[in-house]
Structures are given as C-alpha cells and as structure tokens.
Amino acid sequence: MFITTEPCQYCSKQQVEAPWTLCQDCRRTYAKTLHQLHRNMQLLQRVAHHEYKLTDPGNGGKPKGGEAPSPVNMHAIDLLDEAESLLQDAWYDAGFVWSDKWQRLIPRMQTHLAWLCRARNAGRFLRQLIRMSRRIEPYVDRRPRTRRIIGVCPECGREIQAAKNETLRLCKCGNPINVAELREQSRDKAEAIHLTKTPAGMSQWLRENYGYEVSRKTITDALRRGKLPSSKPIEDGYWEFNIREIVAFAVSKTRH
Ligand SMILES: [Zn+2]
Numbered sequence: 001m002f003i004t005t006e007p008c009q010y011c012s013k014q015q016v017e018a019p020w021t022l023c024q025d026c027r028r029t030y031a032k033t034l035h036q037l038h039r040n041m042q043l044l045q046r047v048a049h050h051e052y053k054l055t056d057p058g059n060g061g062k063p064k065g066g067e068a069p070s071p072v073n074m075h076a077i078d079l080l081d082e083a084e085s086l087l088q089d090a091w092y093d094a095g096f097v098w099s100d101k102w103q104r105l106i107p108r109m110q111t112h113l114a115w116l117c118r119a120r121n122a123g124r125f126l127r128q129l130i131r132m133s134r135r136i137e138p139y140v141d142r143r144p145r146t147r148r149i150i151g152v153c154p155e156c157g158r159e160i161q162a163a164k165n166e167t168l169r170l171c172k173c174g175n176p177i178n179v180a181e182l183r184e185q186s187r188d189k190a191e192a193i194h195l196t197k198t199p200a201g202m203s204q205w206l207r208e209n210y211g212y213e214v215s216r217k218t219i220t221d222a223l224r225r226g227k228l229p230s231s232k233p234i235e236d237g238y239w240e241f242n243i244r245e246i247v248a249f250a251v252s253k254t255r256h
Pocket residue numbers: 008009010011012013014022023024025026
C-alpha cells in the first residue's frame with residue numbers, strides 16, 4: 001500500500017502521513033499553545049475589566065470607577081477580539097461550520113485537537129496562534145522581578161532599580177531612565193556613590209538590592225575595627241557608606 005507523506009506544515013522537519021498535516025511534536029506544540037493562549041486570554045480579560053493590574057503596588061495606576069476605559073483596556077479588548085477571530089478561523093479551517101465565543105471555543109478545540117492537526121492550513125494557524133499568545137504575554141506578565149540598584153537618577157538622585165531584561169525604567173520623579181546607559185555610567189562612578197544608612201539599614205539594603213546576607217552586627221563590628229575605611233560616621237548611628245566598599249565587603253562575607 002502506498003502511503004503519501006508530506007513534510008510537517010509547521011516544522012518542515014518531520015514527514016507526516018495523510019490525513020495529518022502536523023507531526024507528533026507539533027501536535028504537542030499545538031496543545032500547549034492552546035493551553036497558554038487560553039490562560040493568557042483569561043488574564044487579559046481581567047486586565048480589560050480592571051481586575052488585574054500590571055503596575056507594582058504603590059506605583060499608582062489604580063483604576064477609577066466610572067471613567068472612560070484607559071488605552072490599555074481598549075487595547076486589551078481589541079486584542080481579545082483579534083485572538084477570537086483567529087481561533088474561529090483555525091476552527092473553520094479544520095472543517096467545522098459553527099463557532100463560539102473564545103471562552104467556550106478553546107476548550108472545544110482542545111478536545112478536538114486531532115481535527116485541528118489535520119486541517120488544511122494547520123501549520124499557518126499554529127504559527128499565528130503562537131504569535132498571538134506572545135503578543136498577549138507582555139500585558140499579563142506579572143512575574144515578580146528581582147530588581148537591583150543600577151545607579152541613581154541623573155535628575156533627582158533617587159536610586160534606580162532594574163531587573164535583568166528591562167531596558168527602560170521610569171524614575172519616581174518622572175525621568176525615563178535608559179537602563180543600559182545608566183548601568184554603564186554607574187560602573188564608572190561607583191566609587192563616588194555614597195549611601196547614608198544605619199548598620200541595620202545597610203544590612204537590609206544589601207539583602208534587598210544584592211541578595212547578600214550580612215548582619216547588622218557584622219557591619220557594626222567592621223566599622224568599629226576600621227575594616228570599612230571609606231565609611232564615615234554622620235550622627236545618631238548613621239554612617240555614610242561607600243557603596244563599592246560595602247558591596248565588596250558583603251561579597252567577602254558571603255563567600256564563606
Ligand atoms: Zn512538525
């Protein structure tokens with residue numbers, strides 16, 4: 001018996017037997033994509049309804065009842081519509097003639113995955129669904145990020161924190177901060193940056209900003225023994241710490 005095989009429409013690497021149009025790996029990818037897209041769309045819907053905020057607490061951005069929807073909410077609604085049309089098109093392409101709202105359609109697609117993976121344009125739709133899920137992601141991504149101090153705002157002098165992949169941060173004074181640029185500048189200026197804190201405050205600062213565990217007592221002892229020569233006492237238990245010195249000290253203490 002002659003079995004026709006064609007390259008998988010999505011990866012083009014595997015040969016697939018009719019009536020499949022996607023290989024086994026890509027069928028799994030399709031299932032995963034539907035799952036992720038469903039979750040992302042549910043979160044995006046909550047964004048649209050103001051139930052889910054992306055801003056960090058304390059950053060403002062609180063929704064105010066009775067006001068016109070903000071641009072982000074309008075955009076969320078548009079994006080949901082667009083995603084729903086795409087899902088319906090993928091569904092029609094698999095030969096179905098009726099459709100539904102995305103909330104009911106996606107679960108149905110998940111139980112009819114085999115049909116979807118035999119659809120005439122399965123590869124193209126899988127590609128578009130993956131892209132759609134990625135487009136939604138930035139609106140619903142609220143993973144807690146570990147932010148480290150990268151320097152101080154050139155406008156107001158406040159400490160600026162940024163996570164690894166962030167390229168732009170807004171200082172509390174409103175000044176937009178180019179993260180890469182500030183990192184670069186701070187590297188040169190690190191020596192000149194001082195922080196006024198108590199030893200307990202410094203211990204907390206090191207833990208929060210660098211993840212180093214150095215106790216208040218360790219810092220007090222080091223100050224008393226002159227192990228931090230660039231740090232100067234101010235008053236009321238406050239010290240002016242040299243950031244580079246104290247960070248180097250913290251590194252030496254946590255290596256043991
Ligand atoms: Zn494939």
